[in-house]
Amino acid sequence: MHLVYPAVLASLLFCVGLYGVLARRNAILVLMSVELMLNAVNLNLVAFDTWLHDRLHSGQALTLFTITIAAAEIGIGLAIVLLVHRNRGTADIDRLTGLADPGQPLALPGPPEPGAASGHDEKAEATA
Amino acid sequence: MPLPGSGLAKGLAVTLRTMTRKSVTARYPDTQPELPPRSRGVIALFEENCTVCMLCARECPDWCIYIDSHKETSPPAAPGGRERSRNVLDRFAIDFALCMYCGICIEVCPFDALFWSPEFEYAETDILDLTHERDKLRDWMWTVPAPPPLDPAAEEPKEIAAARKAAEKQAAQAQAQAEAEKQARPGDAEGGTGEGEA
Amino acid sequence: MNDTLHVVLRLVAVLVAFLVLPLLVGQTEHKVMAHMQGRLGPMYAGGFHGWAQLVADGVKFAQKEDVVPADADRRIFQLAPAVALLPYLLVLIVIPVGPHGFVGEAVDAGLFFVLAVMGVGVLGSLMAGWASANKFSLLGGLRTAAQLMAYELPMLLAAASVAMAAGTLSLPGIVESYHWWWTLWQLMGGLVFFTAGLAELQRPPFDMPVADSEIIFGAYTEYTGLRFALFLLAEYAGIVVLCGLTTVLFLGGWHGPWAGSVGWLWTLLKTAVLAFIVIWLRVSYPRLREDQLMKFAWTVLIPISLVQIALTGVVKVVTS
Amino acid sequence: MIHSATHHPGFLSPTGVEITFLLVGLATLGAAVVTVTTRQLVHAALWLVVALGGIAVEYLLLTAEFIAWVQVLIYVGSVVVLLLFGLMLTKAPIGHSPDADSENRWVALAVALAAAGTLVWVVADAFRSTWIDVHHGTGQSATKVTGSSLFRFWVLPFEALSVLLLAALVGAIVLSRRRADVLPPAPDGSTAPHGKDR
Numbered sequence: 001m002h003l004v005y006p007a008v009l010a011s012l013l014f015c016v017g018l019y020g021v022l023a024r025r026n027a028i029l030v031l032m033s034v035e036l037m038l039n040a041v042n043l044n045l046v047a048f049d050t051w052l053h054d055r056l057h058s059g060q061a062l063t064l065f066t067i068t069i070a071a072a073e074i075g076i077g078l079a080i081v082l083l084v085h086r087n088r089g090t091a092d093i094d095r096l097t098g099l100a101d102p103g104q105p106l107a108l109p110g111p112p113e114p115g116a117a118s119g120h121d122e123k124a125e126a127t128a
Numbered sequence: 129m130p131l132p133g134s135g136l137a138k139g140l141a142v143t144l145r146t147m148t149r150k151s152v153t154a155r156y157p158d159t160q161p162e163l164p165p166r167s168r169g170v171i172a173l174f175e176e177n178c179t180v181c182m183l184c185a186r187e188c189p190d191w192c193i194y195i196d197s198h199k200e201t202s203p204p205a206a207p208g209g210r211e212r213s214r215n216v217l218d219r220f221a222i223d224f225a226l227c228m229y230c231g232i233c234i235e236v237c238p239f240d241a242l243f244w245s246p247e248f249e250y251a252e253t254d255i256l257d258l259t260h261e262r263d264k265l266r267d268w269m270w271t272v273p274a275p276p277p278l279d280p281a282a283e284e285p286k287e288i289a290a291a292r293k294a295a296e297k298q299a300a301q302a303q304a305q306a307e308a309e310k311q312a313r314p315g316d317a318e319g320g321t322g323e324g325e326a
Numbered sequence: 327m328n329d330t331l332h333v334v335l336r337l338v339a340v341l342v343a344f345l346v347l348p349l350l351v352g353q354t355e356h357k358v359m360a361h362m363q364g365r366l367g368p369m370y371a372g373g374f375h376g377w378a379q380l381v382a383d384g385v386k387f388a389q390k391e392d393v394v395p396a397d398a399d400r401r402i403f404q405l406a407p408a409v410a411l412l413p414y415l416l417v418l419i420v421i422p423v424g425p426h427g428f429v430g431e432a433v434d435a436g437l438f439f440v441l442a443v444m445g446v447g448v449l450g451s452l453m454a455g456w457a458s459a460n461k462f463s464l465l466g467g468l469r470t471a472a473q474l475m476a477y478e479l480p481m482l483l484a485a486a487s488v489a490m491a492a493g494t495l496s497l498p499g500i501v502e503s504y505h506w507w508w509t510l511w512q513l514m515g516g517l518v519f520f521t522a523g524l525a526e527l528q529r530p531p532f533d534m535p536v537a538d539s540e541i542i543f544g545a546y547t548e549y550t551g552l553r554f555a556l557f558l559l560a561e562y563a564g565i566v567v568l569c570g571l572t573t574v575l576f577l578g579g580w581h582g583p584w585a586g587s588v589g590w591l592w593t594l595l596k597t598a599v600l601a602f603i604v605i606w607l608r609v610s611y612p613r614l615r616e617d618q619l620m621k622f623a624w625t626v627l628i629p630i631s632l633v634q635i636a637l638t639g640v641v642k643v644v645t646s
Numbered sequence: 647m648i649h650s651a652t653h654h655p656g657f658l659s660p661t662g663v664e665i666t667f668l669l670v671g672l673a674t675l676g677a678a679v680v681t682v683t684t685r686q687l688v689h690a691a692l693w694l695v696v697a698l699g700g701i702a703v704e705y706l707l708l709t710a711e712f713i714a715w716v717q718v719l720i721y722v723g724s725v726v727v728l729l730l731f732g733l734m735l736t737k738a739p740i741g742h743s744p745d746a747d748s749e750n751r752w753v754a755l756a757v758a759l760a761a762a763g764t765l766v767w768v769v770a771d772a773f774r775s776t777w778i779d780v781h782h783g784t785g786q787s788a789t790k791v792t793g794s795s796l797f798r799f800w801v802l803p804f805e806a807l808s809v810l811l812l813a814a815l816v817g818a819i820v821l822s823r824r825r826a827d828v829l830p831p832a833p834d835g836s837t838a839p840h841g842k843d844r
Binding site for chain 4: 397398399402433434435438439441442443444445446448449452453455456457459464467468471472474475478482495
Binding site: 001002003004005006007008009011012013014015016017018019020022023024025026028029031032033035036039042043046047049050051053055056057058060061063064065067068069070071072073074075076078079080081082083085091093094 | 661663664667668671674675678679681682687690691694697698701704705707708709710712713716717720721724725728729731732733735736743747748749750751753754755757758759761762765766769770773774776777778779791792795796799800803804807810811814815817818819821822
């Protein structure tokens, strides 16, 4: 097999993930895009491992490490996202500006906050 | 102290034991059920006994008994006497779609016109057909079993006791009369019979 | 050409087993459950003791209207039963039944394949739960996900213990290196594997995701007709797969007297006994509460499986 | 490199494996693109499943069987289930979600396209004449060799990784734990249903 196929596929997947990380607003969608990027790296590792006929299969061992780290990342990432959602009523990263410079709009929890209101709407939709 | 997990094992044992036993399911349409005597299936009407007193219809908790009747007057037995009137039953119906089988109507009937019949297979596809008119109710009467025999050591029913007492009294009187006739004292016998009729 | 025919024949055989064995389990469940409750169970369909009851059920399901709720996510809602069912078919392909390659298709690292694919089946329940636009379905889906996450771990650990003992990940390889005393050695692991598998299949007493007294029927509340039947079929196929896997991993598969000629019979027999136990447990025990379930997984099953792994390692080092 | 030097299969005569790889790769890429562009949150997660499964198939084609099954087990079986769990807990609606895409999507697209162009150009230029011999060795030995190398040459990273996993586990538990004393009385009820999470 031509090495270009897996390599190009991996680069494209990585860029798709990159786009997702930059363009998405929902934190969980961002996490998904990160997964895509990690997978692109894994694909590269496996492809080069096969290409080099590494007797120790270092590429595959590294892939296993990446997968494990991804699992840990998703676990703790989701815990953070859920905590944020619980405290603020939204998982929208553009609104998580509590530590931003003054002058930026602060997202504080409370009924008049638009995030909480939209949270209500979503809930109504989800349970409708 | 019981072993840990012994409760779990006991639960398993119970179900396993039940499985080895004969199941208790009654296979009804294939085999007829063995009903106990005096089972309560449907209410039968012995309409000859009914006097249209309406007690059953009034006591019925869900008003499922319909009774129509009219009065018939018969001429007086002796000229100049009062006319006799009598209730005649026109309609007696029980709506078994409403009936809750409490049996109050049977309990309150003073003239033994209503009975429990063990018949239970009278389901219908149309709910209106569950209103049984008097002919059907009379037909159920044929399925009512005979009353159970009394316990041999039981006290005699009051009616029979009264009737027997009367009969014994009559017999005694008859005997006394016969003895009196033997002694050839006419006149006493007439008075004796007069007393007996009163 | 001959090879292709061979493979096709094997796959057809697996498909037939996939369609027949779950029905057998279902029918057994009808009858065993009934007798354990002092009933007779189905008696009419097919004549003799209602043997065709599930066929009749299938016909009934096929005749029913296929309802999709108006607010549901149509495509996901309709796709979910297939996602729930197909993984079990894939798993059934690689379970070895008898010696000398009596298996649909021997997959190297088959243990991983099996565990991986079985985990996918739960996605079907999740999709169904979310797409139904019903809060009870959603709750059922959430419970399914939580339960899967909690019980996948002890199951994997128990399976890893066997793989350590056998020194291979291939299912036929594990059975071949089996000795009778392994059953005692791996007893804890076997119990953990079986219990965790029951929980992944959402079988009673671990059936909170479909607890009818709390959330109607969980993720399957809105399903009717054939799609509902597919979910049920997936459950019974899951029982077959779980019992077959436990047989292969912990009970020695085809090992038994005259294993050379009737080995496949031994596998089927052991699987059937395990399936009976699954039904037996369902009849005997009440449903656990949701928090009890989580506690059971994290504080009982995982420590036991870790102890089992330690024991396996020690024995392995001592005997080798 | 040695293999590539000895024989040069041309671009224009792809083998069956290559065609399969290409088709699966296209499907994977398509699913990935839908994952990052769809405005329905749960659809994104399900398309992610397709993409990850496609990558698993690619691993199979690259004879990394063990990695493929681990991929399915960890990603499809656990990570996506966790993601779906998170989506359901954050009340993902059915239908389009208003907060899926950010304002700077065009910038992101430009960055991604630039990165893709650069990467593809570099990679294609570098490996233009490199071939993989995929029919080398059997899967059995690959799994075995991976295992032994993992526990012989990669033991220290492996152990470090397990510590990392433990830390992540503890961290996740600590994060999602609710302390009753610091918990504000749920102001709008929207946080109340999450009392028993995880």
